[in-house]
Amino acid sequence: MRNHGVVACCSGAALAGVCLFAFAWLAPVAQRSAAAQGDAAAGQAVYKKYCVVCHGETGAGDGPATAKMKVKPANLADKAMLSKLTDAQLMTAITDGKKTEGGAMPPFGKKLGEADRKLVIAFLRALAK
Numbered sequence: 001m002r003n004h005g006v007v008a009c010c011s012g013a014a015l016a017g018v019c020l021f022a023f024a025w026l027a028p029v030a031q032r033s034a035a036a037q038g039d040a041a042a043g044q045a046v047y048k049k050y051c052v053v054c055h056g057e058t059g060a061g062d063g064p065a066t067a068k069m070k071v072k073p074a075n076l077a078d079k080a081m082l083s084k085l086t087d088a089q090l091m092t093a094i095t096d097g098k099k100t101e102g103g104a105m106p107p108f109g110k111k112l113g114e115a116d117r118k119l120v121i122a123f124l125r126a127l128a129k
């Protein structure tokens, strides 16, 4: 009886060890994707407030402020276009703005903190999936 107890205890402990190991291994992955989702959701709020007027709800570049624009905003939901831009390039465009051929992407470096600019990039990545 006594021995049984020890065996049960040991296998229990071994199982717990395996579980802990699996958890330790899987948890960061789950956390990371949850964090990415959280960032995208928070970024959407930033996007709605600052970017929708030009880039539109879906990112297509058809927001209400674009009616009279000569150079329409980039289609941010275009996966091929967005995948060519690195996070650093997106950060530069958002921070400093972009005015190619009379385009009018305003700079957001002063309006948005770096954290918010990062969140909006997470949202753009999710948008163009």
Ligand code: HEC
Pocket (backbone or CB within 6 Å): 046, 047, 050, 051, 052, 053, 054, 055, 065, 069, 071, 072, 073, 074, 076, 085, 089, 090, 093, 094, 098, 099, 100, 101, 102, 103, 104, 105, 106, 108, 120
């Ligand atoms: C006043 C209108 C306007 C607002 C507001 C605006 N954009 Fe833009 N955006 C543009 C225009 C116009 C372009 C195209 C610029 C060009 O290519 O010259 C552009 C281009 C971009 C690009 C593509 C840059 C590239 O390298 O091709 C990104 C990314 C972008 N905008 C993100 C954002 C984000 C994020 C916000 C909100 C924080 C935002 N924009 C707000 C008008 C706007």
